[in-house]
Every structure is written in C-alpha cells, then in structure tokens.
Amino acid sequence: MTRRRWTVVLVSLAVLLGTAGIGTAVTPGAVFAQDDDLNCSDFDTQEEAQEVLDDDPTDPNGLDGDDDGEACEGLPSGGDGGDDATTTEPEQTEGADDGETEGTTGDASDGDAGDDLNCDDFDTQEDAQAEYDQDTTDPNDLDRDDDGVACEDSFGAGDGETDDSTDASEDGSDESDSSDESDGSDDASADEETDESASDDDADGEETTDGGSEESAANDGTTVGEESDDVPAYQIDVAAGEVIETLGDDANDFYGTQERLLQAQTVLADGTVTGQYMVPDGEVTKSLNGCAVSYEAASYDASSGEVTLDVSVSDDADCESVTLTLAGYELPGDDTTFVRENADGQELVDHRTVTLDAGESGTVTIDLDG
Known part of the structure; x- marks a missing residue:
C-alpha cells in the first residue's frame, strides 16, 4: 500500500507540475501579445490599421497620431478593404505623411506651389520681381544674370x-x-x-x-x-x-x-x-x-x-x-x-x-x- 500510494502521489505531483509549467509558458506570452503596441509598419494597408483603431477608438497603439479618427494615413489604400469611410478618406490625403489631415494637405499644396517656380509661372515681370524680392538668394533662379531683375528676358x-x-x-x-x-x-x-x-x-x-x-x-x-x-x-x-x-x-x-x-x-x-x-x-x-x-x-x-x-x-x-x-x-x-x-x-x-x-x-x- 505504501508503494502504491507513493506512486499515485508522484504521478499527481508530476501532473500538477506539468500543468503549472504549461501555464507559466503560455500565460505570459498571451499577456504580452495582448499588451504589445502595434504601429503603422505592422499593416500593409490603411484599411487594416483603421479596423484596429475602430475596434478600440481609445487608440492604445497610437495609430491616430493627430486624433482625427483616421489611422495611419500614410499607408496605401487596399482598394476593396474596409468600409466606404476608410476607402475614400485615404484617397483625399494620398501621398501625405503620417499624421497629416486634410487641412495639412492643403498647406502642403500651398508650399508646393511656391517651390521651384520659373518665369512662366508669372503673368507680369512685376509679379516675378515681387517673388524675387522676398528672397534675394533666388532659390528659383528667376534672375539668371544676377543683375537684381527677375525674368526680364521673358517680359x-x-x-x-x-x-x-x-x-x-x-x-x-x-x-x-x-x-x-x-x-x-x-x-x-x-x-x-x-x-x-x-x-x-x-x-x-x-x-x-x-x-x-x-x-x-x-x-x-x-x-x-x-x-x-x-x-x-x-x-x-x-x-x-x-x-x-x-x-x-x-x-x-x-x-x-x-x-x-x-x-x-x-x-x-x-x-x-x-x-x-x-x-x-x-x-x-x-x-x-x-x-x-x-x-x-x-x-x-x-x-x-x-x-x-x-x-x-x-x-x-x-x-x-x-x-x-x-x-x-x-x-x-x-x-x-x-x-x-x-x-x-x-x-x-x-x-x-x-x-x-x-x-x-x-x-x-x-x-x-x-
């Protein structure tokens, strides 16, 4: 009886230890998977990131950096993925950096309008001169002969x-x-x-x-x-x-x-x-x-x-x-x-x-x- 009882005890102990070991191995991993922060690079399309944000609008992963309700605007659109809201809004900000809104997209276009101008972009020499006078380092090369007069050959x-x-x-x-x-x-x-x-x-x-x-x-x-x-x-x-x-x-x-x-x-x-x-x-x-x-x-x-x-x-x-x-x-x-x-x-x-x-x-x- 003593030997059988010890055998039963040992088997039970082994089962308990094995269960504890499995719990120890699985539980931390599961907790880590739940708490691990996602970022935009973990998604292939904007729609995938949007689904995660929509599941938890508190945005624990920081996918909506500018708090506009749109996750990872810089990611490409997946086409058919997501609902209408998530497919159309990214198209409005296509090519924008992460975190840009429609408002900042407008600002960016304003900036592009002043970048790399040439004489054909002005209606009169006076308009070209006004642009040159704002920055006489002449980043747009409006004064090619360096005489202080912009686009004189064009007008x-x-x-x-x-x-x-x-x-x-x-x-x-x-x-x-x-x-x-x-x-x-x-x-x-x-x-x-x-x-x-x-x-x-x-x-x-x-x-x-x-x-x-x-x-x-x-x-x-x-x-x-x-x-x-x-x-x-x-x-x-x-x-x-x-x-x-x-x-x-x-x-x-x-x-x-x-x-x-x-x-x-x-x-x-x-x-x-x-x-x-x-x-x-x-x-x-x-x-x-x-x-x-x-x-x-x-x-x-x-x-x-x-x-x-x-x-x-x-x-x-x-x-x-x-x-x-x-x-x-x-x-x-x-x-x-x-x-x-x-x-x-x-x-x-x-x-x-x-x-x-x-x-x-x-x-x-x-x-x-x-």
Missing part, C-alpha cells in the same frame, strides 16, 4: 509696353506720320523687346516705369496734332557710360541694346511730352558699377530749352565712381517720337558726360535751344 522692357505702344499707334499719330508711328511703336516695339529688354538688366526693380522702349518712346498715349509738325521734337536719354553721337548707325548703336539706358523721353520744344520709357515717378536708386546711384526724372524747361538731371552717389565702401551721360537729340523730319528706321537721322544737339565719385552729388544740365 521685355516691362508691363505696359505692348499696351502703351498700341496706344501710341492709335492715339499718337496723324495721317501724315501714321506709317512712321506704326514702324516706331508696333514693329519697333516687337524688335526692341529683344534690343531694349536688356536695358532692364541694370534695374533693381525699384523704379517705376511707364513701359515702352527707347526706340518707341511714344507710349504714353499723348496725342500730337498736325500743328506740331513745325515744332522741333527731341529725344532725351540718360545712360550709364559715354555718349553715342549717332544713334542707330548700326544695330548696336543704341543705349538700350548696350544695356546702358536708364531713362528716355521724347518731347516737343513747347514742352509736350510725346513718349516716355523708364522715366521714374520720384527718386529711384540703382546699383551701377558697385555704387548706389539715386536720381529722378530728367526735367525739360520749355522756356529755356534746358534739361536738368539731379544725381547722387552713395558713399559705399565698394563704390569708386560712376560715369553718366545726359544727351538730347533732335528727331528728324516730322517725327515727334522715336522711329527706329529713322534713328540714324537724329542729330545730337547737346550732351554732358560726368563722373561722380562715391559720396558726390550734382546737377547735370544740357541746352536743347542752342
């Missing part, structure tokens, strides 16, 4: 050139010179968009221009009647560097073509302005030869025939000197505005070329009345 001499030239063609001509106006404002402005757009290379986007070009200065819509035929007409140019004595003698003999033109206007001897190009409204400042040069519009006094220009050069450390020219030309024949094909017929009436050192200022004067 020519600036907004208003075509409209102003059209106005001049329609409003600034009579029967006697209608063909000249057509050549000088329509055909010329088309040619000059290449020849004269380079003149904007010197601009820093600070001056206000009236549109047009040196070769088509009659762009302000001023109507010149037949009675003006006997009144002398002049072209007044302000340019960097030396004077050009004969304009248009060859294709390169224009201040604008040489990228030196600062402003131009045509006037009758009685003071009537027949055209303007890059004539500033108030004082402007440009960077020339490493110097900040400030000036206003050249002023013509019909009573004396004098033209004056006030100019000053800042006292910058990198500035040495700047050479400027104020020149007045009499227009040929019955021309009251610039006509490109007649440019070599202009006669230089008077000019003055000055060199100003850093910190200097002065008034440049020429006399068109002889």
Whole structure:
C-alpha cells in the first residue's frame, strides 16, 4: 500500500507540475501579445490599421497620431478593404505623411506651389520681381544674370509696353506720320523687346516705369496734332557710360541694346511730352558699377530749352565712381517720337558726360535751344 500510494502521489505531483509549467509558458506570452503596441509598419494597408483603431477608438497603439479618427494615413489604400469611410478618406490625403489631415494637405499644396517656380509661372515681370524680392538668394533662379531683375528676358522692357505702344499707334499719330508711328511703336516695339529688354538688366526693380522702349518712346498715349509738325521734337536719354553721337548707325548703336539706358523721353520744344520709357515717378536708386546711384526724372524747361538731371552717389565702401551721360537729340523730319528706321537721322544737339565719385552729388544740365 505504501508503494502504491507513493506512486499515485508522484504521478499527481508530476501532473500538477506539468500543468503549472504549461501555464507559466503560455500565460505570459498571451499577456504580452495582448499588451504589445502595434504601429503603422505592422499593416500593409490603411484599411487594416483603421479596423484596429475602430475596434478600440481609445487608440492604445497610437495609430491616430493627430486624433482625427483616421489611422495611419500614410499607408496605401487596399482598394476593396474596409468600409466606404476608410476607402475614400485615404484617397483625399494620398501621398501625405503620417499624421497629416486634410487641412495639412492643403498647406502642403500651398508650399508646393511656391517651390521651384520659373518665369512662366508669372503673368507680369512685376509679379516675378515681387517673388524675387522676398528672397534675394533666388532659390528659383528667376534672375539668371544676377543683375537684381527677375525674368526680364521673358517680359521685355516691362508691363505696359505692348499696351502703351498700341496706344501710341492709335492715339499718337496723324495721317501724315501714321506709317512712321506704326514702324516706331508696333514693329519697333516687337524688335526692341529683344534690343531694349536688356536695358532692364541694370534695374533693381525699384523704379517705376511707364513701359515702352527707347526706340518707341511714344507710349504714353499723348496725342500730337498736325500743328506740331513745325515744332522741333527731341529725344532725351540718360545712360550709364559715354555718349553715342549717332544713334542707330548700326544695330548696336543704341543705349538700350548696350544695356546702358536708364531713362528716355521724347518731347516737343513747347514742352509736350510725346513718349516716355523708364522715366521714374520720384527718386529711384540703382546699383551701377558697385555704387548706389539715386536720381529722378530728367526735367525739360520749355522756356529755356534746358534739361536738368539731379544725381547722387552713395558713399559705399565698394563704390569708386560712376560715369553718366545726359544727351538730347533732335528727331528728324516730322517725327515727334522715336522711329527706329529713322534713328540714324537724329542729330545730337547737346550732351554732358560726368563722373561722380562715391559720396558726390550734382546737377547735370544740357541746352536743347542752342
């Protein structure tokens, strides 16, 4: 009896120990499986993650990081998986990072709109200039020649050139010179968009221009009647560097073509302005030869025939000197505005070329009345 009893006891003990061992092996594993945190990388599709979130909206696994009720937005959609809500919402935020909502998707698109812009993305040169001025490190490469002017090759001499030239063609001509106006404002402005757009290379986007070009200065819509035929007409140019004595003698003999033109206007001897190009409204400042040069519009006094220009050069450390020219030309024949094909017929009436050192200022004067 004793041996049998011990045998029974030993067998029972073994059974108990085995059961305890199994319980010890299984129970911790089961508890761990229940408490183990899932994350988005544990799912193949967004719908699978959404089902887990829907089962327990308290989100113990942190699948909905932005608390918008949508789990793991960055995962791809499974197509047929999940209900309508879980299949359509991820499509709205397709390609978004984990945790992005529809609102942040909109922000991201706004950011994309400003990334890697080019000149074709702007309606006017002024719009491109405004974008460039916000960040002059020019991450979008809008100023390819590093002259401080954005997209000048794409928009020519600036907004208003075509409209102003059209106005001049329609409003600034009579029967006697209608063909000249057509050549000088329509055909010329088309040619000059290449020849004269380079003149904007010197601009820093600070001056206000009236549109047009040196070769088509009659762009302000001023109507010149037949009675003006006997009144002398002049072209007044302000340019960097030396004077050009004969304009248009060859294709390169224009201040604008040489990228030196600062402003131009045509006037009758009685003071009537027949055209303007890059004539500033108030004082402007440009960077020339490493110097900040400030000036206003050249002023013509019909009573004396004098033209004056006030100019000053800042006292910058990198500035040495700047050479400027104020020149007045009499227009040929019955021309009251610039006509490109007649440019070599202009006669230089008077000019003055000055060199100003850093910190200097002065008034440049020429006399068109002889």
